[in-house]
Amino acid sequence: MIADKDISLTFMKGMEVLEAFEHAATPLTIPELSRATGINRSVTRRLVLTLVQLGYLLEANRAYTPSPRVLRLASGYLKERQFGRTVQPVMAAYSKRLGDAISLAVRDGTDAIYVAYSPGDPALITSGFSIGSRLPLTATAIGRVLLAFSEPGEIERILAEPTAAYTPATKTDPDAVLADLATTRARGFAHVTGEYEPGVASIAVPVMGSNNIAKAALGIVGPAARFEEMEVCAAKAALLSECAETLGSFV
Known part of the structure; x- marks a missing residue:
């Protein structure tokens, strides 16, 4: 302190x-x-x-x-982690394989903040978020996976505060969020539908650091109908996890 x-x-x-x-x-x-x-x-x-x-x-x-x-305030952070030279090309390659735009986010307090972005098919982009955009940890896949793989004390601290409801589907009960975080840890990816934007689903995986703590997260977003089948979600999550493992030493 x-x-x-x-x-x-x-x-x-x-x-x-x-x-x-x-x-x-x-x-x-x-x-x-x-x-x-x-x-x-x-x-x-x-x-x-x-x-x-x-x-x-x-x-x-x-x-x-x-x-x-x-x-300029962000340039040192981005340069140190080789975003332009290494991170962006890797994300672009996997974005092409997935057919989805990929976002890379890190945790900042109770938010996830986008630090890199690689567009897929523009027709599939629904959110319009860009580098620097912030998303809540509790109502989005990219935020929830950061929360799921954070320190246990941090999970308790964040869920002790009231959770905002962004849509009628948003989970605001701490026990419901905790259950989803447990599922996320067990299967290795977060899958959230309609909790931040109606009719929009997102999938995210952690970029793991030491002690099984996520230091970043990779996510994709699209119409909910595209991510209804869990087999499709698992396949996309597997590619995202492959991308996350490649990026692990840089972010």
Whole structure:
């Protein structure tokens, strides 16, 4: 645990301002950012102007948007893991074999965040998610497989919080989610239908690290009708697992 005296609260607040843009569909004003972050308006103003000065935010008509410079914050992570040179070509090869778009995600708190994506047949893409998109751990296959193969204490901690219902089919009862996580561990892949988007199914497998803990997950998404038969799901999961094993030393 890092001691409070060793933490820069100002820097932390600056990062909160940047993160406030994650779900923003339009530019945000300083009052809107202040409300979103809970930071005093005058402090928010100074943080925003600093981010503008550094080139991480752009201003137009007293509203602000992230600039392309924010991508620098992720470049070191992607370069270290050879995403462009190794991960992306491997995913592209398996995407072609599967006939499905493949997404690679890692866990970030209570979300799964996409860090790589390889398109299959564009006609089969339903979600429109891209690199940087976040999905809940409890209602998606790619999130659920990350949760299933995480530390037991983390599973208990996350399921202790109320689970959001995204569709009428979303499992919100912790015992129901726990049962599904046990099934996921037993068969080696997650299969979720209609819990995040109506009529949409997803399949995901873990990219395993040490101690049988998932360090990432690979997933595919499509119309529920394509993934009704478990034999089809198992076959696709087997190819995804082959891809995951190939990527294991890179991600």
